[in-house]
Amino acid sequence: MEESFDFDVIVVGGGVAGAVCAYLLGKEGREVLLIERGVEPGSKNLSGGVFYSRVMDEIFGNFTAEAPVERHITRNVLSFMNETSVVNVDYWDQRLAQPVNAVSVLRAKMDPWLAEQCEEVGVTVMPGVKVDELVREDGRFVGVRAGEDVLRAPITIAADGVNSFLAQYAGVRKKEPAHHLGVGVKSVIKLPEEKIRERFHLDGNEGAAYAIVGDCTQGVAGGGFMYTNKESISIGVVLMLGDLTKKKLSSSEIHDHMLNHPFIAPFLEDGELLEYGCHLVAEGGKAMQHDLVHPGLILVGDAAGFTLNTGFTVRGMDLAAGSAQAAARVVGEALDAGDYSAEKLGSYLTYLDEGFVGQDMNTYKRAPEFLETTPEMYGQTGELMADLFYRIYNHDLTPRKPLVKTAFGALKASGLKITRLAKIGYAAVRAL
Numbered sequence: 001m002e003e004s005f006d007f008d009v010i011v012v013g014g015g016v017a018g019a020v021c022a023y024l025l026g027k028e029g030r031e032v033l034l035i036e037r038g039v040e041p042g043s044k045n046l047s048g049g050v051f052y053s054r055v056m057d058e059i060f061g062n063f064t065a066e067a068p069v070e071r072h073i074t075r076n077v078l079s080f081m082n083e084t085s086v087v088n089v090d091y092w093d094q095r096l097a098q099p100v101n102a103v104s105v106l107r108a109k110m111d112p113w114l115a116e117q118c119e120e121v122g123v124t125v126m127p128g129v130k131v132d133e134l135v136r137e138d139g140r141f142v143g144v145r146a147g148e149d150v151l152r153a154p155i156t157i158a159a160d161g162v163n164s165f166l167a168q169y170a171g172v173r174k175k176e177p178a179h180h181l182g183v184g185v186k187s188v189i190k191l192p193e194e195k196i197r198e199r200f201h202l203d204g205n206e207g208a209a210y211a212i213v214g215d216c217t218q219g220v221a222g223g224g225f226m227y228t229n230k231e232s233i234s235i236g237v238v239l240m241l242g243d244l245t246k247k248k249l250s251s252s253e254i255h256d257h258m259l260n261h262p263f264i265a266p267f268l269e270d271g272e273l274l275e276y277g278c279h280l281v282a283e284g285g286k287a288m289q290h291d292l293v294h295p296g297l298i299l300v301g302d303a304a305g306f307t308l309n310t311g312f313t314v315r316g317m318d319l320a321a322g323s324a325q326a327a328a329r330v331v332g333e334a335l336d337a338g339d340y341s342a343e344k345l346g347s348y349l350t351y352l353d354e355g356f357v358g359q360d361m362n363t364y365k366r367a368p369e370f371l372e373t374t375p376e377m378y379g380q381t382g383e384l385m386a387d388l389f390y391r392i393y394n395h396d397l398t399p400r401k402p403l404v405k406t407a408f409g410a411l412k413a414s415g416l417k418i419t420r421l422a423k424i425g426y427a428a429v430r431a432l
């Protein structure tokens with residue numbers, strides 16, 4: 001007997017991963033349902049906000065010109081922050097805007113645009129509906145249940161974000177250990193456009209992205225970020241859950257501490273708080289990529305753990321888009337073949353490995369462990385750098401010493417052993 005289905009594919013979650021997957025399948029003429037629990041796509045979502053957007057230009061043709069993006073990031077600053085000092089590596093390069101490499105985005109504006117693109121290619125977008133569980137029959141997934149309603153499709157895409165509750169409830173994915181997760185706390189601060197340009201030394205729609213490490217997290221493994229939007233600043237911290245719990249500190253207090261730091265506060269002066277929120281972050285890297293394919297079910301984006309934190313960049317949105325591309329390709333093939341088995345859908349893993357998503361996850365597979373097991377990154381390293389510069393610039397009328405001697409003096413005073421520094425350097429080279 002022919003099975004009856006309401007749709008070819010049901011996509012759960014209207015974030016970047018879900019919307020891109022639904023869009024690509026809708027464009028192919030498939031019957032797609034996109035379900036989002038937020039009243040409007042984006043209303044539940046939180047991201048730091050720097051989107052490495054070239055993958056989106058590939059998918060939508062002209063994403064950076066047409067989507068509601070904020071600024072084109074041409075200035076990247078790596079900040080080592082201490083209580084009373086900051087050492088910056090400040091990198092500005094116009095080539096990053098030709099073509100556009102990364103943009104700042106606000107999810108409350110971008111996600112509705114993504115949903116609109118889905119609707120334009122015939123996807124049925126269903127906002128304000130929370131999927132309660134996956135429907136399983138004869139060992140395969142055949143749709144979802146939302147309240148009283150059961151909606152059936154031969155393939156379901158779980159794009160429901162970090163910790164994928166859907167997959168966990170269905171028992172196909174275990175609960176992630178704390179060291180695979182981080183917690184992000186973010187504020188959006190409104191400021192006039194001119195003030196943002198002046199304070200961040202920007203021209204036109206250029207934007208700046210600060211990745212900050214050290215006192216901004218009060219020694220907790222993780223980091224801070226500060227990104228410029230058109231008329232606001234996105235600022236916050238991402239903290240490794242395991243270390244945060246161990247140190248018994250409050251994530252919101254750490255966030256406030258960073259915003260009040262004497263280096264940060266002047267950037268925000270006279271600003272008005274527009275948004276404030278917390279969200280989990282996938283921090284486990286490649287170790288989180290397991291159980292991604294089941295009969296009739298594929299996990300994409302954060303639900304599959306595709307986030308990369310290298311200390312220089314936090315990436316999740318581009319990986320969400322890239323994994324959605326790989327999933328859409330395999331779903332199309334499975335629908336044509338009428339084969340929804342795990343073997344058939346397993347090509348998803350091959351397509352991921354052929355593209356930047358799988359390869360980048362592999363390149364940075366040691367990054368999470370490096371960032372978690374190098375506490376010096378969140379204190380001593382920045383202090384040592386600042387102390388070295390202090391010794392160079394502070395002319396206290398004592399005779400100057402050659403640079404090497406000055407450096408060894410700073411190292412000795414820091415309490416860091418040269419062998420430990422060498423070990424950190426070696427681990428960093430291998431991990432990053």
Ligand SMILES: Cc1cc2nc3c(=O)[nH]c(=O)nc-3n(C[C@H](O)[C@H](O)[C@H](O)COP(=O)(O)OP(=O)(O)OC[C@H]3O[C@@H](n4cnc5c(N)ncnc54)[C@H](O)[C@@H]3O)c2cc1C
Nearest residue numbers: 013015016017037047048049050131161184301302316317
């Ligand atoms: C503080 C912070 C800073 C970050 N900074 C950056 C950054 O600068 N750059 C970057 O690229 N990435 C960043 N990330 C990571 C990035 O936000 C994620 O990787 C990305 O949002 C993942 O997209 P997604 O579509 O997989 O999941 P999400 O964007 O989380 O979307 C999941 C969607 O599923 C919906 N949903 C969940 N459950 C259900 C259900 N049961 N029924 C219906 N709908 C459901 C949710 O409402 C949501 O809309 C950051 C994350 C955080 C928290």
